[in-house]
Amino acid sequence: MAQADAQMPDTALEPILRVEHLTMRFGGLVAVNELSFEVARGQITALIGPNGAGKTTVFNCITGFYKPTSGRIAMFAGTPQTDAAIDALTNSPNTHAHTANGGVYLLERMADSEISSKAKVARTFQNIRLFTGMTVLENLIVAQHNWLNLASGYSVLGLVGAPSFRKAERQAIDLAVAWLDRIGLTDRADDPAGALPYGDQRRLEIARAMCTGPELLCLDEPAAGLNPRESSELNKLLMSIRDGNGTSLLLIEHDMSVVMEISDHIVVLEYGTKISDGTPDFIKNDPKVIAAYLGVEDEEFDDAEAELEK
């Protein structure tokens, strides 16, 4: 592990998410073992690894769908937070703390819905989870539930049709339409989401997650099942989210054309432990990654082993 830590890229980068010593056990099976990594603000970080390496488990721990066995997952809001502030929060019973210039959220202590609504971490799913019986537009409006529900005065103002609520609803629709324009689905706004082609459903799920206004967007295999043209469209969309919205991204992906093209930083998992961590160029040439993940010819494998033994 010490070697991997030493290869951390550019330490000057400001982290938005810091995962430390994350361990997840299911009975006797250790799915994730002492995993530590950072997601840098304003970057695309990819989590890769062979099937069963524990990538989705890490995702479920970050987004609160699993309670990790041990470890700390800290999400930062605003400007960089001091280690002292993080430790103070860890020693307190609270789930999050507001500091003068932002806040710290300990995700392992928070419920899944709070992680989305308070810590501003949104996610998508490996098997698409749209509201198939609701229209495309409704899907994007539901994503804005929390502030819209507040604007409806917990339904009281909404029931009497107050102008302030109508205005808020107009804003919500405007945001939804802006996202529909970006993913090219404006024409299908009134169709049920379940009737969309697979690639459109993937993009809609990303747009829906973005409508919650996240600081960090976690995508679980966004390119799965997409054809090359759709994959390249997805790349453009993800880069525009990073550059245009300033949202940091963490993604699990098997499609190397996506990973290598858009990632700023890659973390490689195998059997629940981190085997490499660095820039795409570094990962591409890392013999451990080549040996463990991409598969190698026999002689290359020997080379890699020789490399390892050094």
Place this chain on the structure above:
Amino acid sequence: MQTPAPPEPIEISETTTDWLGALRDAGFLALFTLGLSFPILAFRTRQDLTQGLVLDPRWELVATVVSIAFFARLGWLIFGGQLSQATSSAFSAAAKTLSPLKAHVTTFRYIGLTWLIAYPFLAVLIAGPGGALKWIDNFGIQILIYIMLGWGLNIVVGLAGLLDLGYVAFYAVGAYSTALLSTHLGFSFWMCLPLAGIFAAFWGILLGFPVLRLRGDYLAIVTLAFGEIIRLVLINWVELTNGAAGISGIPRPTFFGLPFNASDEGFAAFFGLEFTPLHRLFFLFYLILALALLTNWVTIRLRRLPIGRAWEALREDEIACRSLGIDTVKTKLTAFSIGAMFGGFAGAFFAARLGFISPKSFEFMESAVILSIVVLGGMGSQVGVAIAAVAMIGGTELLRELGFLKQVFGDSFDPTQYRMLLFGMAMVAMMVLRPRGLISNREPTVILHEKRAIGGDMVKEGHG
């Protein structure tokens, strides 16, 4: 039965029927029916004078049933294809001719509302003052109570997708709180009505907290148990509820303080009208109509608010909801308590209408009837629920009107005895023909360009 021979390459045009195959199929069904009916229908048991068991064979009955099965199957195999083709083409033709009417939905809404408001007067005009009692009370008020209960449960089951088998508990809470508050504390109906709703909503939250972590079948079982617990408490807490004997003497609702009686302070005297019991019925009819329309209005409005969309999203996919930051426990609790509140209102009306309540009115059967109204109507559809309530409650009331059937089946024939049988047959027929209910389309709650109904096959039904 022999194993069927492999189909031979018979050169027949498509219109000719495979008579032999049809005969064989029908014959097999007849044998099957014989096997089934032999132990059930073939012997009637009775005790003779020595208390011994005597078996009276009923071979004519068995023969009738078997031949009905044979000829019905044969007829279906020969003409069924044409029949189903004809009905489906008739359906699509009807749908085509009716489709221009969709543009006039608002007009129909006003026609329906006018009809509902005019209904008691029409009943008096057509059936006369004596005959109208039955039409307003048994048909009008009774059906409207179930429409209101159906709409209330529709919030929980249809929109939020939480299968609730104990809805009648909230109806009971509303009815008993009205009965107790008015008989012990002397509260008037108009004070009891909101309180009944609040109490029912409170019980809804109380039940919801521990239960809403459960999903699907488990939730259904626990709500079923809750319904039974409430009923058993009502029976056994004799000091408070007077047990199985029930509570009587509940004051009737008044018209802004004017009672509906023949006294000088009564409604009739105040307005200079001649006293008739119809006044009270008219009043009760409009009261439950107003309550039902309030339920409908609130539901339609809530559906278009964030909370309503969150309910439907919860029905579609709970995990996705959580990933979007929606607090699923709070969202479920609002659905549960608002549904319960309308059940409580209906219960308050029920208690005040009859002036007497007992635990017998709040058995599981009531929950089942209300739930089947929601399921038959199409989960989430307001119009569908109303149609289903009219068909089911009106239909069972109509059975009482079928006295002439005694001339056909003999004097011992009582059509109302077949209520549950018809109920079950209607359920089976619906599940075969329209498994998603009468109106399965879902209306979008927000529209960008044009409104398109969403087919029922897209919409999920929710699993708790």
